[in-house]
Amino acid sequence: MRSYKIDSWKSESPTFHHVVQICGSLTPASAFECDEKYSTYAEYYQEKYNVTIHNLKQPLVETVQMGSLQMWKPLYLSPTETFDENCILSKSKQRRRDYREYLVPELSIIHPFPSSFFFKVRCLPTILFRLNGLLLAEELRRSVAREAQVGTTKLSDDFAWKTFYLETSDKSLVDYFFRLGELKEKPNNKIIPCDIEKDIKSNEITSFEIKVDLKTHTGPSPNLILQALTAKSADDEFNLERLEVIGDSFLKYAMSVKIYIKYHLFDEGKLSELRSRLIQNLHLYQKAKKKKLGQYLTTTPFISSKTWLPPCYIVEDHVDEKNVIKKKKKKEAGKEDEKTENPLHLYFTKQVISDKCVADSVEALIGTYLLSSGQMGALKFMAWFGLNPFLDDEVNYDHWPPLPPNPIVGDHHHHEFRLEVLSSGFDRFEKIIGYTFRNKAYLLQAFTHPSYSDNNITDCYQRLEFLGDAVLDYLVTRQLYEDPSDHSPGKLTDLRSALVNNIYFASLAVTYKYNDFLKNAISHFVSSDGDYINILKNSEDFKFFEIHKYYLEEMECFELGEVDVPKALGDVFESVAGAIYLDSGMSLDAVWKIYYPMIRPAMKHLSEHVPIPPVKELYELLKSQKIFGKEPVIKGDKTYIQVEVPDGRTFQGVGPNKKVAKRSAAKRALAYLKNNSR
Numbered sequence: 164m165r166s167y168k169i170d171s172w173k174s175e176s177p178t179f180h181h182v183v184q185i186c187g188s189l190t191p192a193s194a195f196e197c198d199e200k201y202s203t204y205a206e207y208y209q210e211k212y213n214v215t216i217h218n219l220k221q222p223l224v225e226t227v228q229m230g231s232l233q234m235w236k237p238l239y240l241s242p243t244e245t246f247d248e249n250c251i252l253s254k255s256k257q258r259r260r261d262y263r264e265y266l267v268p269e270l271s272i273i274h275p276f277p278s279s280f281f282f283k284v285r286c287l288p289t290i291l292f293r294l295n296g297l298l299l300a301e302e303l304r305r306s307v308a309r310e311a312q313v314g315t316t317k318l319s320d321d322f323a324w325k326t327f328y329l330e331t332s333d334k335s336l337v338d339y340f341f342r343l344g345e346l347k348e349k350p351n352n353k354i355i356p357c358d359i360e361k362d363i364k365s366n367e368i369t370s371f372e373i374k375v376d377l378k379t380h381t382g383p384s385p386n387l388i389l390q391a392l393t394a395k396s397a398d399d400e401f402n403l404e405r406l407e408v409i410g411d412s413f414l415k416y417a418m419s420v421k422i423y424i425k426y427h428l429f430d431e432g433k434l435s436e437l438r439s440r441l442i443q444n445l446h447l448y449q450k451a452k453k454k455k456l457g458q459y460l461t462t463t464p465f466i467s468s469k470t471w472l473p474p475c476y477i478v479e480d481h482v483d484e485k486n487v488i489k490k491k492k493k494k495e496a497g498k499e500d501e502k503t504e505n506p507l508h509l510y511f512t513k514q515v516i517s518d519k520c521v522a523d524s525v526e527a528l529i530g531t532y533l534l535s536s537g538q539m540g541a542l543k544f545m546a547w548f549g550l551n552p553f554l555d556d557e558v559n560y561d562h563w564p565p566l567p568p569n570p571i572v573g574d575h576h577h578h579e580f581r582l583e584v585l586s587s588g589f590d591r592f593e594k595i596i597g598y599t600f601r602n603k604a605y606l607l608q609a610f611t612h613p614s615y616s617d618n619n620i621t622d623c624y625q626r627l628e629f630l631g632d633a634v635l636d637y638l639v640t641r642q643l644y645e646d647p648s649d650h651s652p653g654k655l656t657d658l659r660s661a662l663v664n665n666i667y668f669a670s671l672a673v674t675y676k677y678n679d680f681l682k683n684a685i686s687h688f689v690s691s692d693g694d695y696i697n698i699l700k701n702s703e704d705f706k707f708f709e710i711h712k713y714y715l716e717e718m719e720c721f722e723l724g725e726v727d728v729p730k731a732l733g734d735v736f737e738s739v740a741g742a743i744y745l746d747s748g749m750s751l752d753a754v755w756k757i758y759y760p761m762i763r764p765a766m767k768h769l770s771e772h773v774p775i776p777p778v779k780e781l782y783e784l785l786k787s788q789k790i791f792g793k794e795p796v797i798k799g800d801k802t803y804i805q806v807e808v809p810d811g812r813t814f815q816g817v818g819p820n821k822k823v824a825k826r827s828a829a830k831r832a833l834a835y836l837k838n839n840s841r
Contacts, residue, residue: 180226181278189223191216223265288467300388311547314382371751375537383535391527398464403527404652410530412640417552419633427568431625444522450549451521472511564749570604578620609742612683624738631741661774665733672736777829
């Protein structure tokens with residue numbers, strides 16, 4: 164039915180309705196329940212639109228307005244609400260499920276095109292749009308399979324990818340991908356420690372060393388690749404954000420291992436600088452540009468009338484030129500809204516894609532190949548992309564990571580006695596954590612502070628700290644990703660930030676007595692260490708995350724006296740993780756076997772009480788976008804930034820980069836606001 168409702172007549176814009184039923188019990192003379200001001204439908208039309216209905220006995224028609232729907236996701240549920248199990252839908256969204264309109268036949272026109280046909284035709288743009296995205300994903304998959312030997316280039320005629328269910332595409336992402344026939348990383352019971360809590364079930368610990376036969380494995384499905392190519396700005400039912408988180412952590416881990424082994428003479432500072440250059444967004448964007456990844460991405464919301472071209476149709480150049488000229492005239496006349504986007508980027512043939520969006524997609528694709536094709540599949544994909552994680556002379560990919568360098572430095576012939584002396588008492592620590600080192604030199608190195616000069620047979624812990632940081636970041640992120648709760652991207656990032664940081668690691672180091680074995684020669688560290696330990700002992704379980712969330716790390720302070728948490732405590736927690744990784748033959752499972760029982764209680768608690776990062780909390784508290792008013796000031800290797808609170812007081816933060824400086828300033832401001840609110 165083509166209904167020219169009264170308000171539509173003035174605009175000459177018809178609305179289309181599908182007839183549900185003829186309502187014999189309703190006529191224009193029936194009571195009008197939508198608005199108490201009108202007693203009947205006839206009175207409503209007469210008084211509001213000055214239209215007289217002549218036949219007051221005709222039955223009304225119950226209809227559903229067809230509208231401009233895109234037919235590709237639930238009308239009443241947004242991607243954000245998909246993750247929120249306790250969300251309450253607004254009344255407007257609830258009505259949208261079964262909203263009905265009652266029309267007067269004499270004010271309507273029967274359209275010759277059947278509504279059942281019309282529904283099908285309106286689905287065509289969506290079907291073709293989705294098909295185009297899947298074909299682009301399949302094109303990329305075949306390119307990787309052909310050039311990197313990850314996946315199958317030609318599938319059998321009877322092969323079919325499993326059905327992709329949009330309504331569960333991210334809410335139950337892990338389980339769904341497993342149903343697709345992707346790699347399911349089953350827990351390996353051998354990695355569960357004997358003294359772990361009894362309530363830890365065997366399927367709680369993820370195994371990280373599952374092997375995949377890349378010669379026969381099909382590789383990731385186009386569905387999964389399409390998700391990695393879909394930006395959040397596309398407003399689709401799925402996007403790349405969760406895949407990006409896991410891909411980012413694996414990229415950091417793989418590059419850290421490579422440069423740790425390859426540049427064995429580099430100190431922690433040089434290693435960190437090199438890693439930053441290798442994994443920064445600019446570097447990822449440059450590699451993606453060479454592979455022309457931008458042509459595969461979807462960043463613009465699908466609107467059939469504005470962003471979609473039917474097959475074999477083109478937009479002539481002069482159309483865009485006219486739009487530009489029209490916009491220019493409006494701008495000169497002062498009639499154009501400053502927020503109006505360039506028409507060149509609004510329509511059918513172009514998208515606005517930021518460098519960061521491209522870099523995020525690279526990380527998401529790494530996550531895609533990691534989930535579907537295992538660790539080696541992800542590494543080979545990275546190598547194909549130009550992010551080579553292998554050593555230059557690496558020829559046997561099956562034995563990644565390569566063997567680490569010997570931890571003993573200098574004369575190797577007379578180190579046994581010295582090692583035995585310096586390692587005295589470490590057996591007590593091994594009993595505490597439940598791991599016995601095959602090479603005690605790794606453990607000695609992990610506990611040697613840079614100030615401790617008596618150890619002349621190993622390096623200090625800084626290089627191991629660099630490696631352990633990347634290992635723990637990946638292990639924690641992967642465990643959170645595999646959590647049955649299927650955390651949203653934002654929650655996943657917040658949990659990762661809360662669990663992988665120097666302050667929390669320092670608290671674990673004290674809990675498991677790492678500080679008792681640390682070899683150092685700095686008096687001020689002993690004092691600050693003791694103060695921090697006393698504070699921790701007086702804290703209740705998990706109150707740490709509330710009480711100490713505004714504590715300042717060493718890198719966030721202007722002077723040493725401000726330090727709330729001794730950096731060395733968090734560093735040694737990471738360095739021991741790096742030592743276990745190397746001593747176990749580069750085994751992620753071995754590290755997680757020891758560290759998961761330590762981290763698990765907080766991981767479980769924070770999953771139910773997600774912490775808010777300081778900068779994000781400050782924005783939410785002050786409800787302002789102009790908190791950090793001035794541009795950061797860079798002096799030497801330090802970055803300074805100011806934050807202003809409502810009473811006019813300013814707080815300055817410092818750090819090695821803008822991100823840390825903002826966090827430092829936010830912590831100071833939050834601590835002040837918290838104290839003043841009491």
